[in-house]
Amino acid sequence: MTRPLGRRRLRAILVVIVAAALSVLAAPVASAIPAPGTPLTPEPAPIWSGLDVRDYSGPIPDRDGALIADRPLDPRLSLREAARAYRVVYATTDARGRRAISTGAVFVPRGQAPVGGWPVMAWAHGTVGMGDDCAPSAQVRSESDAAYLNHWLTRGFVITATDYTGMGTPGLLGYLNGVESAHSVADSVRAVHQLPIPLSRRWVAVGHSEGAGAALNTARRADEFTAGAGLDYRGVVATGAPANIESALVLGGPQFPPLTLPRALNGYVLYILAGFRDARPDLRIDSLLTPLGRRLADLAGITCGTQLRPYARDLDLRTLFTHPLSSIPNIYGALRSYLGTPDNGYREPIFLAQGLLDVNVPAPSALSLAAQLTANRQPLELRVYPGADHPGVLVAARPDADRFLDRVLGR
Structure with a gap:
């Protein structure tokens, strides 16, 4: 009978798997981030169908889905x-x-x-x-x-x-x-x-x-x-x-290997930083970021995918951090709670x-x-x-x- 994997053992295996995948996909660093003030790529104007609620300030019902x-x-x-x-x-x-x-x-x-x-x-x-x-x-x-x-x-x-x-x-x-x-x-x-x-x-x-x-x-x-x-x-x-992205993200910091990931993966990291620091202001994520890291996380939060591409291409992730994410106590647990994909409890x-x-x-x-x-x-x-x-x-x-x-x- 096969014994189920323990949580710690499974997590260690996942770190190795994800790190190995990233090393295969990575390439040598050759960063060329657009300078501050560089115009963003124009995006198609949104069509709101007569229902623009970007600045909505009306009542919100207590019942979800109303x-x-x-x-x-x-x-x-x-x-x-x-x-x-x-x-x-x-x-x-x-x-x-x-x-x-x-x-x-x-x-x-x-x-x-x-x-x-x-x-x-x-x-x-x-x-x-x-x-x-x-x-x-x-x-x-x-x-x-x-x-x-x-x-x-x-x-x-x-x-x-x-x-x-x-x-x-x-x-x-x-x-x-x-x-x-x-x-x-x-x-x-x-x-x-x-x-x-x-x-x-x-x-x-x-x-x-x-x-x-x-x-x-x-x-x-x-x-x-x-x-x-x-x-x-x-x-x-x-x-x-x-x-299991949290297993890779905990490696984030100035000590990250000197490799760049594919543009899409770099973009995901910037989106995650933008969303995570907004959801968890108590963790003071900005205190771990360089001026470039804060600028790119700010940019990720207000742009569409094509607009972020020049900033994510050939990005050296080490340049985003002054300190490792792991310097935050139980950062793995915080990330898991924020973006973890459930691995049990499914009924259907x-x-x-x-x-x-x-x-x-x-x-x-x-x-x-x-x-x-x-x-x-x-x-x-x-x-x-x-x-x-x-x-x-x-x-x-x-x-x-x-x-x-x-x-x-x-x-």
Whole structure:
């Protein structure tokens, strides 16, 4: 009989796995960060569909998921397979446990609803930045996201697509914060049931990249966050999932190896620093950062992905820190609480898909989570696609995800 791995032993193994993955992906340092005052790359202007709540100061209901406002989504932002679409604002809870609002889009499929109503898919989007103007419900979807969501519309799902709290709403996005993102996703399901759409009680969570972490956190907390709403959560699909990042982040500091990571990974570090220091002001993260580190974390919190790219490219992470993150007592526990992906406590099935050519969220991240879930006897279905990269796994996994969702929904 195989003995389950102890927590300390498993954590040590994860550190080795993540460090090995980073060493393979890294390259020699050759930093050329744009100087202060360098103009940012222009981004498409947001389209708010008559519902701009960046400076919202109105009342927020005490009940999470309470629908505050809705408007027809601007046709330029809708999806090909949607019969109609909405932009919504609803009540939720932020990373510090405060009352907050979130925005999102809702897409309704063509045709007549089945008996009992359309099942709901809560879509959790991948990284697009942290600035208000990046909110997906105010921008044209990328081709890969649009194709993916159009597929699910043809499969008969009403899609509720949160922007996450802090994107297009007051406050800062808690990037990769598990509890905040789970609230945004689960509360969007509560909110969509207040629209004039014939809906089933059944719902699933689906996410990619940043959104895969959000979807998994939602799955773990689905019963808690939708208690009393009369909903029937059935399962989660997570592709390119970030996990065990805290095991690598604790190595952050001026002692970090003299290597640069791929641009996307450097960008994720900046987003995490921006969100983590906002959620945990008591830890005084700024006191560990150099002037450059503070400047780039500030920039990460207000920009979209393409705008941050020149600053993340060839970034030497050592230059962000004056002292190691490990100088903060129990920094691992603090990071785990902020962005950890749950490895137990799931009630319904998990579909976890990973492309082996993924350099944005390297395979050891999701595969280490799979090992933990298996050790903890969670209801996991793992699929690995050797020829798929980060966006490619959405296409590669789609037939298997189809079968998985049909099964958990009893279709």
